[in-house]
Amino acid sequence: MSNLVDDITPAQLDELIDLVKKIHGFDFTHYTKASLKRRLQRLMQVKKVNFWGLKHILINNVDFFQEFIDEVTVNVTEMFRDPSFYKALNTEVLPYLSTYQHINLWSAGCSSGEEAYSMAILLQHAGLKDKSFIYGTDINSVMLDQARKGIYSLRNIKSYCENYKQVGIPGTLTDHFTVMYDAATIHNELKKDILFSAHNLIADRVFNEFQIICCRNVFIYFDSILQDEILEVFYNSLCNLGFLCLGSKETIRSPYYKSKLRIINSKENIYQKIG
Amino acid sequence: MDSIDNDIWQRLRLAELILLGGSAGSFGPIFRIVKALPASYSRSILIILHRGKNNFSEIENLFGSNCRISVSEVADKEKVLAANVYIAPANYHTLFETDKTFALDVSEQVWYSKPSIDVTFQSASDVYGDKCVAVLFSGANKDGADGLLKLRSKGALTIAQELTDAEMPVMPKAAIDINAAEFILTSDQILKLLCNSG
Numbered sequence: 084m085s086n087l088v089d090d091i092t093p094a095q096l097d098e099l100i101d102l103v104k105k106i107h108g109f110d111f112t113h114y115t116k117a118s119l120k121r122r123l124q125r126l127m128q129v130k131k132v133n134f135w136g137l138k139h140i141l142i143n144n145v146d147f148f149q150e151f152i153d154e155v156t157v158n159v160t161e162m163f164r165d166p167s168f169y170k171a172l173n174t175e176v177l178p179y180l181s182t183y184q185h186i187n188l189w190s191a192g193c194s195s196g197e198e199a200y201s202m203a204i205l206l207q208h209a210g211l212k213d214k215s216f217i218y219g220t221d222i223n224s225v226m227l228d229q230a231r232k233g234i235y236s237l238r239n240i241k242s243y244c245e246n247y248k249q250v251g252i253p254g255t256l257t258d259h260f261t262v263m264y265d266a267a268t269i270h271n272e273l274k275k276d277i278l279f280s281a282h283n284l285i286a287d288r289v290f291n292e293f294q295i296i297c298c299r300n301v302f303i304y305f306d307s308i309l310q311d312e313i314l315e316v317f318y319n320s321l322c323n324l325g326f327l328c329l330g331s332k333e334t335i336r337s338p339y340y341k342s343k344l345r346i347i348n349s350k351e352n353i354y355q356k357i358g
Numbered sequence: 359m360d361s362i363d364n365d366i367w368q369r370l371r372l373a374e375l376i377l378l379g380g381s382a383g384s385f386g387p388i389f390r391i392v393k394a395l396p397a398s399y400s401r402s403i404l405i406i407l408h409r410g411k412n413n414f415s416e417i418e419n420l421f422g423s424n425c426r427i428s429v430s431e432v433a434d435k436e437k438v439l440a441a442n443v444y445i446a447p448a449n450y451h452t453l454f455e456t457d458k459t460f461a462l463d464v465s466e467q468v469w470y471s472k473p474s475i476d477v478t479f480q481s482a483s484d485v486y487g488d489k490c491v492a493v494l495f496s497g498a499n500k501d502g503a504d505g506l507l508k509l510r511s512k513g514a515l516t517i518a519q520e521l522t523d524a525e526m527p528v529m530p531k532a533a534i535d536i537n538a539a540e541f542i543l544t545s546d547q548i549l550k551l552l553c554n555s556g
Contacts, residue, residue: 090484093456115453115455115461116455116456117453117454117455117461117463117481117484117485118453118461118463118465120484121453121463121465121477121481122465157463157464157465159464159465159466160464164449165449242411300464302434303434303450303461303462303463303464304463306435307435330464332433332434332447332450332462333434334433336435
Protein backbone atom coordinates (compact mmCIF):
# COMPACT_ATOMS: atom_id res chain seq x y z
CA MET A 84 0.00 0.00 0.00
CA SER A 85 1.19 3.45 -0.62
CA ASN A 86 2.28 5.10 2.52
CA LEU A 87 3.24 8.65 3.17
CA VAL A 88 6.80 8.01 4.35
CA ASP A 89 9.61 10.52 4.23
CA ASP A 90 10.00 11.96 0.81
CA ILE A 91 13.39 11.53 -0.81
CA THR A 92 14.33 14.86 -2.34
CA PRO A 93 15.95 15.01 -5.79
CA ALA A 94 19.23 16.01 -4.12
CA GLN A 95 19.08 13.03 -1.76
CA LEU A 96 18.34 10.74 -4.69
CA ASP A 97 21.45 11.99 -6.48
CA GLU A 98 23.43 11.51 -3.29
CA LEU A 99 22.34 7.87 -3.01
CA ILE A 100 23.12 7.21 -6.67
CA ASP A 101 26.56 8.69 -6.20
CA LEU A 102 27.19 6.71 -3.04
CA VAL A 103 26.16 3.39 -4.61
CA LYS A 104 28.36 4.11 -7.59
CA LYS A 105 31.41 4.94 -5.50
CA ILE A 106 31.09 2.16 -2.94
CA HIS A 107 29.55 -0.66 -4.93
CA GLY A 108 30.41 0.27 -8.50
CA PHE A 109 26.79 0.05 -9.64
CA ASP A 110 25.65 3.00 -11.71
CA PHE A 111 22.02 4.09 -11.43
CA THR A 112 22.71 7.46 -13.06
CA HIS A 113 20.78 6.62 -16.21
CA TYR A 114 17.80 4.98 -14.53
CA THR A 115 14.47 6.81 -14.64
CA LYS A 116 14.35 8.74 -11.41
CA ALA A 117 10.61 8.53 -10.76
CA SER A 118 10.62 4.74 -10.54
CA LEU A 119 13.91 4.61 -8.67
CA LYS A 120 12.56 6.97 -6.06
CA ARG A 121 9.47 4.81 -5.54
CA ARG A 122 11.59 1.69 -5.15
CA LEU A 123 13.90 3.38 -2.65
CA GLN A 124 10.99 4.62 -0.59
CA ARG A 125 9.52 1.14 -0.60
CA LEU A 126 12.85 -0.29 0.55
CA MET A 127 13.04 2.30 3.33
CA GLN A 128 9.57 1.24 4.44
CA VAL A 129 10.48 -2.46 4.42
CA LYS A 130 13.73 -1.84 6.28
CA LYS A 131 12.12 0.70 8.59
CA VAL A 132 14.87 3.24 8.00
CA ASN A 133 14.94 6.84 6.86
CA PHE A 134 17.29 8.32 4.25
CA TRP A 135 20.23 8.50 6.68
CA GLY A 136 19.58 4.99 7.93
CA LEU A 137 19.61 3.71 4.36
CA LYS A 138 22.89 5.51 3.71
CA HIS A 139 24.32 4.01 6.86
CA ILE A 140 23.59 0.39 5.89
CA LEU A 141 24.74 0.98 2.32
CA ILE A 142 28.08 2.21 3.61
CA ASN A 143 28.63 -0.12 6.54
CA ASN A 144 27.03 -3.39 5.54
CA VAL A 145 28.65 -4.74 2.37
CA ASP A 146 26.38 -7.79 2.30
CA PHE A 147 23.33 -5.56 2.10
CA PHE A 148 24.08 -4.48 -1.44
CA GLN A 149 22.73 -7.61 -3.21
CA GLU A 150 19.53 -7.20 -1.23
CA PHE A 151 19.48 -3.54 -2.25
CA ILE A 152 19.72 -4.51 -5.94
CA ASP A 153 17.08 -7.21 -5.50
CA GLU A 154 14.66 -4.74 -3.92
CA VAL A 155 15.31 -1.73 -6.08
CA THR A 156 14.99 -3.47 -9.44
CA VAL A 157 11.45 -4.20 -10.59
CA ASN A 158 10.73 -7.93 -10.85
CA VAL A 159 7.11 -8.04 -11.85
CA THR A 160 6.47 -10.34 -14.79
CA GLU A 161 3.80 -12.68 -16.13
CA MET A 162 3.61 -15.71 -18.32
CA PHE A 163 2.42 -14.64 -21.76
CA ARG A 164 2.27 -10.98 -20.69
CA ASP A 165 0.62 -9.17 -23.61
CA PRO A 166 -0.95 -12.16 -25.37
CA SER A 167 -1.04 -10.22 -28.63
CA PHE A 168 2.78 -10.12 -28.57
CA TYR A 169 3.03 -13.91 -28.31
CA LYS A 170 0.45 -14.24 -31.06
CA ALA A 171 2.57 -12.03 -33.31
CA LEU A 172 5.69 -13.99 -32.39
CA ASN A 173 3.95 -17.23 -33.24
CA THR A 174 2.73 -16.11 -36.65
CA GLU A 175 5.35 -13.60 -37.77
CA VAL A 176 8.65 -14.73 -36.22
CA LEU A 177 8.60 -18.46 -35.48
CA PRO A 178 8.09 -19.51 -39.13
CA TYR A 179 11.24 -17.57 -39.91
CA LEU A 180 13.18 -19.03 -36.96
CA SER A 181 12.18 -22.55 -38.00
CA THR A 182 14.54 -22.25 -40.96
CA TYR A 183 17.54 -22.12 -38.62
CA GLN A 184 19.43 -25.29 -37.63
CA HIS A 185 19.60 -24.11 -34.09
CA ILE A 186 17.80 -21.34 -32.21
CA ASN A 187 19.43 -19.44 -29.37
CA LEU A 188 16.95 -17.30 -27.47
CA TRP A 189 17.89 -14.74 -24.82
CA SER A 190 15.36 -13.55 -22.28
CA ALA A 191 17.19 -10.50 -20.95
CA GLY A 192 15.97 -9.22 -17.59
CA CYS A 193 14.11 -12.51 -17.12
CA SER A 194 13.19 -11.97 -13.45
CA SER A 195 11.46 -15.10 -12.09
CA GLY A 196 11.55 -16.81 -15.50
CA GLU A 197 7.96 -16.55 -16.68
CA GLU A 198 8.94 -15.08 -20.05
CA ALA A 199 11.61 -17.75 -20.69
CA TYR A 200 9.12 -20.54 -19.92
CA SER A 201 6.43 -18.88 -22.05
CA MET A 202 8.93 -18.93 -24.91
CA ALA A 203 9.71 -22.59 -24.21
CA ILE A 204 6.01 -23.44 -24.44
CA LEU A 205 5.59 -21.43 -27.63
CA LEU A 206 8.62 -23.11 -29.22
CA GLN A 207 7.36 -26.53 -28.14
CA HIS A 208 4.02 -25.95 -29.82
CA ALA A 209 5.80 -24.89 -32.98
CA GLY A 210 7.91 -28.07 -32.88
CA LEU A 211 11.09 -26.02 -32.43
CA LYS A 212 11.88 -26.69 -28.78
CA ASP A 213 14.30 -29.56 -29.50
CA LYS A 214 16.59 -27.37 -31.54
CA SER A 215 16.41 -24.38 -29.21
CA PHE A 216 18.37 -23.22 -26.22
CA ILE A 217 17.02 -20.49 -23.94
CA TYR A 218 19.16 -18.22 -21.79
CA GLY A 219 17.46 -16.24 -19.05
CA THR A 220 19.54 -13.54 -17.41
CA ASP A 221 18.96 -11.01 -14.67
CA ILE A 222 20.92 -9.12 -12.02
CA ASN A 223 18.57 -10.23 -9.26
CA SER A 224 19.88 -13.43 -7.62
CA VAL A 225 16.69 -14.17 -5.71
CA MET A 226 14.63 -14.00 -8.88
CA LEU A 227 17.09 -16.24 -10.74
CA ASP A 228 16.71 -18.89 -8.03
CA GLN A 229 12.95 -18.73 -8.45
CA ALA A 230 13.32 -18.99 -12.21
CA ARG A 231 15.48 -22.13 -11.89
CA LYS A 232 12.85 -23.76 -9.69
CA GLY A 233 10.00 -22.93 -12.08
CA ILE A 234 7.45 -23.05 -9.29
CA TYR A 235 4.68 -20.45 -9.31
CA SER A 236 1.80 -19.78 -6.97
CA LEU A 237 -1.62 -20.89 -8.16
CA ARG A 238 -2.91 -17.37 -7.72
CA ASN A 239 -0.49 -16.18 -10.39
CA ILE A 240 -1.07 -19.21 -12.60
CA LYS A 241 -4.74 -18.33 -12.75
CA SER A 242 -4.07 -14.98 -14.39
CA TYR A 243 -1.39 -16.53 -16.62
CA CYS A 244 -4.04 -19.01 -17.82
CA GLU A 245 -6.17 -16.15 -19.10
CA ASN A 246 -3.20 -14.77 -21.01
CA TYR A 247 -2.52 -18.22 -22.47
CA LYS A 248 -6.06 -18.56 -23.75
CA GLN A 249 -5.75 -15.30 -25.65
CA VAL A 250 -2.52 -16.34 -27.38
CA GLY A 251 -4.44 -18.96 -29.36
CA ILE A 252 -2.14 -21.96 -29.00
CA PRO A 253 -3.72 -25.37 -28.32
CA GLY A 254 -4.51 -26.75 -24.88
CA THR A 255 -4.31 -24.87 -21.61
CA LEU A 256 -1.41 -23.50 -19.61
CA THR A 257 -1.88 -26.11 -16.90
CA ASP A 258 -1.03 -28.83 -19.44
CA HIS A 259 2.55 -27.67 -18.91
CA PHE A 260 2.49 -27.72 -15.13
CA THR A 261 2.16 -30.16 -12.29
CA VAL A 262 -0.12 -28.68 -9.67
CA MET A 263 0.55 -29.44 -6.03
CA TYR A 264 -1.22 -27.79 -3.12
CA ASP A 265 -1.10 -24.04 -3.78
CA ALA A 266 1.72 -24.08 -6.32
CA ALA A 267 2.41 -25.27 -9.85
CA THR A 268 5.72 -26.60 -11.13
CA ILE A 269 6.67 -26.34 -14.77
CA HIS A 270 7.27 -29.72 -16.47
CA ASN A 271 10.85 -30.95 -16.63
CA GLU A 272 10.81 -31.25 -20.41
CA LEU A 273 10.33 -27.48 -20.58
CA LYS A 274 13.15 -26.84 -18.13
CA LYS A 275 15.51 -28.79 -20.38
CA ASP A 276 17.83 -26.56 -22.38
CA ILE A 277 17.09 -23.45 -20.35
CA LEU A 278 19.90 -21.79 -18.44
CA PHE A 279 19.31 -19.03 -15.92
CA SER A 280 22.35 -16.99 -15.08
CA ALA A 281 23.41 -13.65 -13.65
CA HIS A 282 24.14 -10.98 -16.22
CA ASN A 283 24.25 -7.23 -15.82
CA LEU A 284 23.03 -5.55 -19.00
CA ILE A 285 24.95 -2.41 -18.16
CA ALA A 286 28.33 -3.78 -17.16
CA ASP A 287 28.52 -7.20 -18.88
CA ARG A 288 28.89 -7.59 -22.61
CA VAL A 289 28.04 -9.98 -25.41
CA PHE A 290 28.24 -13.65 -24.32
CA ASN A 291 26.76 -15.58 -27.22
CA GLU A 292 25.10 -15.23 -30.62
CA PHE A 293 21.32 -15.24 -30.69
CA GLN A 294 18.57 -15.70 -33.24
CA ILE A 295 16.14 -13.90 -30.98
CA ILE A 296 16.44 -11.61 -27.97
CA CYS A 297 13.47 -10.64 -25.77
CA CYS A 298 13.95 -7.75 -23.41
CA ARG A 299 10.52 -6.59 -22.38
CA ASN A 300 9.75 -3.81 -19.91
CA VAL A 301 13.37 -3.19 -19.04
CA PHE A 302 13.99 -0.18 -21.28
CA ILE A 303 11.25 1.82 -19.56
CA TYR A 304 13.57 2.06 -16.55
CA PHE A 305 16.48 3.52 -18.52
CA ASP A 306 17.11 6.87 -20.17
CA SER A 307 18.00 7.10 -23.85
CA ILE A 308 21.77 7.04 -23.21
CA LEU A 309 21.58 3.74 -21.37
CA GLN A 310 19.04 2.36 -23.83
CA ASP A 311 21.49 2.99 -26.66
CA GLU A 312 24.33 1.27 -24.81
CA ILE A 313 22.21 -1.80 -24.22
CA LEU A 314 20.92 -1.72 -27.80
CA GLU A 315 24.54 -1.99 -28.84
CA VAL A 316 24.98 -5.15 -26.74
CA PHE A 317 21.81 -6.62 -28.24
CA TYR A 318 22.71 -5.62 -31.77
CA ASN A 319 26.13 -7.22 -31.44
CA SER A 320 24.58 -10.34 -29.89
CA LEU A 321 22.11 -10.91 -32.73
CA CYS A 322 22.96 -13.00 -35.77
CA ASN A 323 22.24 -11.28 -39.05
CA LEU A 324 18.44 -11.14 -39.53
CA GLY A 325 17.95 -12.05 -35.86
CA PHE A 326 14.96 -10.65 -33.95
CA LEU A 327 14.78 -8.19 -31.09
CA CYS A 328 11.55 -7.97 -29.07
CA LEU A 329 10.91 -5.06 -26.72
CA GLY A 330 7.94 -4.37 -24.45
CA SER A 331 4.69 -3.14 -25.94
CA LYS A 332 5.41 0.44 -24.82
CA GLU A 333 9.10 0.44 -25.73
CA THR A 334 10.05 1.75 -29.14
CA ILE A 335 13.55 2.31 -30.47
CA ARG A 336 14.19 6.05 -30.54
CA SER A 337 17.84 6.13 -31.55
CA PRO A 338 18.13 7.20 -35.21
CA TYR A 339 21.24 5.01 -35.59
CA TYR A 340 19.54 1.81 -34.43
CA LYS A 341 16.39 2.69 -36.32
CA SER A 342 18.47 2.37 -39.46
CA LYS A 343 19.92 -0.96 -38.30
CA LEU A 344 16.74 -2.65 -37.18
CA ARG A 345 13.76 -3.23 -39.43
CA ILE A 346 10.29 -3.08 -37.89
CA ILE A 347 8.49 -6.41 -38.10
CA ASN A 348 5.53 -5.44 -35.95
CA SER A 349 5.18 -1.82 -34.86
CA LYS A 350 2.46 -2.45 -32.29
CA GLU A 351 4.35 -5.22 -30.50
CA ASN A 352 7.78 -3.65 -31.06
CA ILE A 353 9.39 -6.61 -32.82
CA TYR A 354 12.51 -5.70 -34.80
CA GLN A 355 14.88 -7.56 -37.13
CA LYS A 356 18.59 -6.89 -37.52
CA ILE A 357 19.55 -5.80 -41.01
CA GLY A 358 23.05 -4.95 -42.22
CA MET B 359 -19.90 26.51 -6.96
CA ASP B 360 -20.54 30.14 -6.09
CA SER B 361 -18.03 29.76 -3.31
CA ILE B 362 -15.32 29.19 -5.83
CA ASP B 363 -13.67 32.52 -5.66
CA ASN B 364 -11.05 34.29 -7.67
CA ASP B 365 -8.27 32.46 -5.92
CA ILE B 366 -9.51 29.17 -7.33
CA TRP B 367 -9.81 30.51 -10.86
CA GLN B 368 -6.34 31.89 -10.52
CA ARG B 369 -4.97 28.52 -9.47
CA LEU B 370 -6.89 26.80 -12.24
CA ARG B 371 -5.40 29.18 -14.77
CA LEU B 372 -1.89 28.52 -13.53
CA ALA B 373 -2.32 24.75 -13.66
CA GLU B 374 -0.39 22.93 -16.38
CA LEU B 375 -1.75 19.49 -15.74
CA ILE B 376 -5.22 18.16 -14.97
CA LEU B 377 -5.44 14.66 -13.50
CA LEU B 378 -8.71 12.76 -13.72
CA GLY B 379 -8.76 9.50 -11.76
CA GLY B 380 -11.52 6.99 -11.19
CA SER B 381 -12.68 3.43 -11.19
CA ALA B 382 -16.10 1.79 -11.35
CA GLY B 383 -18.71 4.35 -12.39
CA SER B 384 -16.20 7.01 -13.43
CA PHE B 385 -16.03 6.40 -17.15
CA GLY B 386 -19.34 8.18 -17.80
CA PRO B 387 -18.58 11.47 -16.03
CA ILE B 388 -14.96 11.59 -17.24
CA PHE B 389 -16.02 10.89 -20.82
CA ARG B 390 -18.67 13.60 -20.65
CA ILE B 391 -16.19 16.15 -19.29
CA VAL B 392 -13.46 15.45 -21.81
CA LYS B 393 -16.01 15.47 -24.63
CA ALA B 394 -17.16 18.93 -23.55
CA LEU B 395 -13.71 20.53 -23.58
CA PRO B 396 -13.36 23.23 -26.22
CA ALA B 397 -10.93 22.82 -29.13
CA SER B 398 -8.96 25.72 -27.70
CA TYR B 399 -8.31 23.92 -24.41
CA SER B 400 -4.69 24.55 -23.52
CA ARG B 401 -3.75 22.26 -20.63
CA SER B 402 -2.46 18.69 -20.49
CA ILE B 403 -4.95 16.17 -19.17
CA LEU B 404 -4.11 12.69 -17.91
CA ILE B 405 -6.89 10.16 -17.34
CA ILE B 406 -6.17 7.28 -14.97
CA LEU B 407 -8.93 4.69 -15.13
CA HIS B 408 -8.83 1.26 -13.54
CA ARG B 409 -9.23 -1.39 -16.20
CA GLY B 410 -8.39 -4.99 -17.08
CA LYS B 411 -4.81 -5.68 -18.07
CA ASN B 412 -5.40 -7.14 -21.52
CA ASN B 413 -8.26 -4.87 -22.11
CA PHE B 414 -7.21 -2.96 -25.22
CA SER B 415 -10.70 -1.72 -25.20
CA GLU B 416 -11.79 1.01 -27.45
CA ILE B 417 -11.32 3.64 -24.76
CA GLU B 418 -8.72 5.61 -26.74
CA ASN B 419 -10.75 5.42 -29.93
CA LEU B 420 -13.92 6.31 -28.12
CA PHE B 421 -12.34 9.41 -26.60
CA GLY B 422 -10.44 10.20 -29.78
CA SER B 423 -13.44 10.20 -32.09
CA ASN B 424 -15.62 12.18 -29.71
CA CYS B 425 -13.30 14.93 -28.50
CA ARG B 426 -12.16 18.20 -29.93
CA ILE B 427 -8.63 17.94 -28.59
CA SER B 428 -6.07 15.29 -29.38
CA VAL B 429 -6.36 12.09 -27.30
CA SER B 430 -3.68 9.42 -27.09
CA GLU B 431 -2.37 6.67 -24.87
CA VAL B 432 0.67 7.64 -22.77
CA ALA B 433 3.94 6.67 -24.47
CA ASP B 434 7.06 6.06 -22.40
CA LYS B 435 9.57 8.96 -22.29
CA GLU B 436 7.21 11.20 -24.25
CA LYS B 437 7.01 14.87 -23.35
CA VAL B 438 3.78 15.92 -21.65
CA LEU B 439 2.37 18.38 -24.17
CA ALA B 440 -0.14 21.15 -23.65
CA ALA B 441 -3.57 20.83 -25.27
CA ASN B 442 -3.41 17.03 -25.18
CA VAL B 443 -5.45 14.39 -23.42
CA TYR B 444 -3.49 11.31 -22.35
CA ILE B 445 -4.81 8.00 -21.12
CA ALA B 446 -2.75 5.88 -18.72
CA PRO B 447 -2.16 2.47 -20.37
CA ALA B 448 -3.46 -0.76 -18.83
CA ASN B 449 -1.00 -2.93 -16.88
CA TYR B 450 1.50 -0.08 -16.30
CA HIS B 451 1.81 2.65 -13.70
CA THR B 452 2.25 6.11 -15.19
CA LEU B 453 4.88 8.34 -13.54
CA PHE B 454 6.48 11.70 -14.37
CA GLU B 455 10.16 12.49 -14.69
CA THR B 456 11.36 15.90 -13.52
CA ASP B 457 11.72 17.10 -17.13
CA LYS B 458 7.94 16.57 -17.51
CA THR B 459 8.10 13.41 -19.55
CA PHE B 460 6.08 10.27 -18.89
CA ALA B 461 7.79 7.24 -17.38
CA LEU B 462 6.01 3.89 -17.34
CA ASP B 463 6.53 1.29 -14.64
CA VAL B 464 5.44 -2.37 -14.37
CA SER B 465 5.97 -2.80 -10.63
CA GLU B 466 3.40 -4.35 -8.30
CA GLN B 467 -0.24 -3.35 -8.33
CA VAL B 468 -1.33 -0.78 -5.76
CA TRP B 469 -4.86 -1.27 -4.43
CA TYR B 470 -5.11 -4.24 -6.81
CA SER B 471 -4.74 -1.80 -9.65
CA LYS B 472 -2.28 -1.02 -12.40
CA PRO B 473 -2.55 1.79 -13.38
CA SER B 474 -2.89 2.98 -9.80
CA ILE B 475 -4.23 6.48 -9.24
CA ASP B 476 -2.15 6.88 -6.05
CA VAL B 477 1.08 6.18 -7.91
CA THR B 478 0.39 8.76 -10.60
CA PHE B 479 -0.92 11.39 -8.17
CA GLN B 480 2.14 11.04 -5.93
CA SER B 481 4.52 11.31 -8.85
CA ALA B 482 2.64 14.36 -10.16
CA SER B 483 2.97 16.00 -6.74
CA ASP B 484 6.77 15.72 -7.05
CA VAL B 485 6.97 17.14 -10.53
CA TYR B 486 4.02 19.54 -10.83
CA GLY B 487 3.37 20.52 -7.21
CA ASP B 488 0.82 23.35 -7.16
CA LYS B 489 0.72 23.57 -10.99
CA CYS B 490 -1.76 20.79 -11.00
CA VAL B 491 -5.47 20.04 -10.55
CA ALA B 492 -6.57 16.55 -9.56
CA VAL B 493 -10.08 15.11 -9.50
CA LEU B 494 -11.06 11.80 -7.93
CA PHE B 495 -14.28 10.31 -9.30
CA SER B 496 -16.47 7.34 -8.51
CA GLY B 497 -14.84 4.02 -7.62
CA ALA B 498 -15.13 0.97 -5.42
CA ASN B 499 -11.80 1.05 -3.62
CA LYS B 500 -9.56 3.53 -1.84
CA ASP B 501 -6.94 4.05 -4.55
CA GLY B 502 -6.22 7.74 -5.12
CA ALA B 503 -6.96 9.12 -1.65
CA ASP B 504 -3.36 9.12 -0.37
CA GLY B 505 -2.13 10.53 -3.65
CA LEU B 506 -4.74 13.28 -3.59
CA LEU B 507 -3.69 14.20 -0.06
CA LYS B 508 -0.08 14.37 -1.19
CA LEU B 509 -1.07 16.69 -4.02
CA ARG B 510 -3.07 18.88 -1.66
CA SER B 511 -0.08 19.15 0.67
CA LYS B 512 1.94 20.47 -2.27
CA GLY B 513 -0.63 23.13 -3.01
CA ALA B 514 -2.40 21.45 -5.91
CA LEU B 515 -6.12 22.03 -6.34
CA THR B 516 -7.80 18.78 -5.27
CA ILE B 517 -11.41 17.83 -5.94
CA ALA B 518 -13.51 14.79 -5.04
CA GLN B 519 -16.77 13.92 -6.76
CA GLU B 520 -19.77 14.55 -4.52
CA LEU B 521 -20.83 11.27 -2.93
CA THR B 522 -24.49 11.38 -3.99
CA ASP B 523 -23.37 12.15 -7.54
CA ALA B 524 -20.95 9.20 -7.64
CA GLU B 525 -22.15 5.79 -8.77
CA MET B 526 -19.65 4.17 -6.35
CA PRO B 527 -18.87 6.62 -3.53
CA VAL B 528 -16.11 4.55 -1.82
CA MET B 529 -13.27 6.20 -3.72
CA PRO B 530 -14.18 9.88 -3.32
CA LYS B 531 -15.30 9.17 0.27
CA ALA B 532 -11.87 7.75 1.14
CA ALA B 533 -10.32 11.00 -0.06
CA ILE B 534 -12.84 13.19 1.76
CA ASP B 535 -12.36 11.15 4.96
CA ILE B 536 -8.66 12.00 5.14
CA ASN B 537 -9.12 15.61 4.16
CA ALA B 538 -7.53 15.15 0.78
CA ALA B 539 -10.21 17.00 -1.18
CA GLU B 540 -10.20 20.77 -1.00
CA PHE B 541 -13.50 20.84 -2.92
CA ILE B 542 -16.35 18.38 -3.23
CA LEU B 543 -18.25 18.93 -6.45
CA THR B 544 -20.72 17.19 -8.73
CA SER B 545 -19.56 16.08 -12.16
CA ASP B 546 -21.59 18.92 -13.70
CA GLN B 547 -19.74 21.46 -11.57
CA ILE B 548 -16.40 19.86 -12.41
CA LEU B 549 -17.29 20.01 -16.09
CA LYS B 550 -18.11 23.72 -15.91
CA LEU B 551 -15.01 24.47 -13.91
CA LEU B 552 -12.65 22.74 -16.31
CA CYS B 553 -14.34 23.95 -19.50
CA ASN B 554 -14.35 27.56 -18.37
CA SER B 555 -10.75 27.56 -17.23
CA GLY B 556 -9.55 27.68 -20.81
